[in-house]
Amino acid sequence: MKAVSIDKDVCTGCGICITICPYKAIELVDNKAEFQLEECFSCGHCQAVCSVGAVMVSGLASDIKFSTFNELEGVVQPGTGGVAEIAALMRSRRSCRRYRTQPVPLPLLEDLVKIGTTAPSGTNSQPWNFSILPEREDVLVLGGLTAEYYRNLNRQARNGILRLLVKLFGGDSLGRYYRRYHDSVEDSLREWDREGKDRLFHGAVAAILVTARQDASCPAEDALLATQNILLAAHVMGLGSCLIGFTVEAMRRNPEMKRKMEIGEGEEIYSVIALGYPDVIYHRVANRKSVVPRILKFGAEDAEKTE
Ligand SMILES: Cc1cc2nc3c(=O)[nH]c(=O)nc-3n(C[C@H](O)[C@H](O)[C@H](O)COP(=O)(O)O)c2cc1C
The missing domain is CATH 1.20.5 (Single alpha-helices involved in coiled-coils or other helix-helix interfaces)
Structure with missing residues (x-):
């Protein structure tokens, strides 16, 4: 079966899917879009951009279903969605080092993993895998x-x-x-x-481990982008989180630990995320060192030379 199927009866031949495809896999044939290959990297842009719903990408979960909240319908279009809220969320997420003993429901942790998988990944390879440690004893x-x-x-x-x-x-x-x-x-x-004082996991009652397959083009970047999604979503779900680099380092150097955590051959660990309900309230957002970005303006002359 081809990775993408296009319903010719529905396709209007507008060609938008052709312009958006990073794989150059679609062409107009008799004024209808036609997928020319067997495979692509199934990014799904053609399906998402088709206004009449003529395009179908196979092999993807048709819809990520969350079980702990009702998802909003549709796409947050550029320019909508509230940058102030996003910036405030990012500044409010802190590494939590005090947790309550209240357990975190497993469906919440599973939803966090699904949110992790919405991250971008190199050539859309989605090489991540996740392990959930749902209870304090784990x-x-x-x-x-x-x-x-x-x-x-x-x-x-x-x-x-x-x-x-x-x-x-x-x-x-x-x-x-x-x-x-x-x-x-x-x-x-x-x-x-x-x-019995836990200065490593700080008393966290759950954890998510993020691993990625090493045969992917950018496994570290992919796994860490998924990780950041999880950290931000955990905050709005009422959870505190903290990355535990000490455990990542230990797991990388000790294959026995990876085996115990059921991490497959060919996978590497990229983050260990401690989770739980925070036992601390912050009254001020995070400040950071100031950064002055380099502004690179080369002008038309340089641009011409590179064309
Ligand atoms: C790769 C990485 C590893 C980290 N490892 C630990 C750790 O082992 N233990 C810990 O308490 N915090 C750890 N942290 C949290 C950092 O100390 C924290 O992100 C930093 O101090 C900024 O504070 P904030 O996250 O509250 O904004 C880690 C953070 C990163 C990005």
Whole structure:
């Protein structure tokens, strides 16, 4: 079956699908649009742009169905939708490090994953996969594995001869880790062991892991764009979230952790998102370092040369 089918009886021959197709897969034949290939990357722009509904892309979920909220009908057209709200949402999302013990319903977590999949991806490959840890005890399993990894790493990093050998043969990564993180990680491990204090997941009651297939063109970018979607949506769902880079690092270096989290061969982990209902209220939005963008104006002469 072809990736795109076009109903000739419905097609008006306006050609808009031809102009929009990044794959150059459609042509006008006898004044009707015709899909010329077997496959494309199924971005669905042809289907979305057809005003009479003549185009159908196969192999995609026809509609993402959310179960915890009613989706708005139709497309938010450019220039509508409220930039003030979007900017305020982005400035209001913070990394949450205090959670209530109230569990997060699984359907909410599943909806967050669906929202993640609306992100753009290189050549529309959608190489992501998601694992949901729905309860606190599941998060604790991942936390325990992470603690074990850092316990080992700290043991190695304390060994001066090993640090020297690593430096001689493979750069100063162990030394850098020792200087920058060893002491604070040791403190966290001690608190974890003695008091059950969770400085890693901050008491989060759920987590989503975002992985991506390595054979994709841009797996890191794709997974992180999906991640940002999830962080923003979690905020408006009333959830706090925090990326846990320490666990990502541990999982990347310890195949056993990836296996335990059922991450397939050929997949890499890109984010671990701690989630839960926040036990903190912020009264002010995030400020950032100011940035002065470079304004690149080359003028008509340069533009002509490159044409
Ligand atoms: C890649 C990445 C890894 C992170 N890892 C951790 C982490 O392991 N633990 C943590 O508490 N916060 C972690 N954070 C959160 C950052 O500290 C936080 O985003 C930053 O301080 C800005 O604060 P905000 O998110 O509240 O605006 C991570 C953030 C990113 C982007």
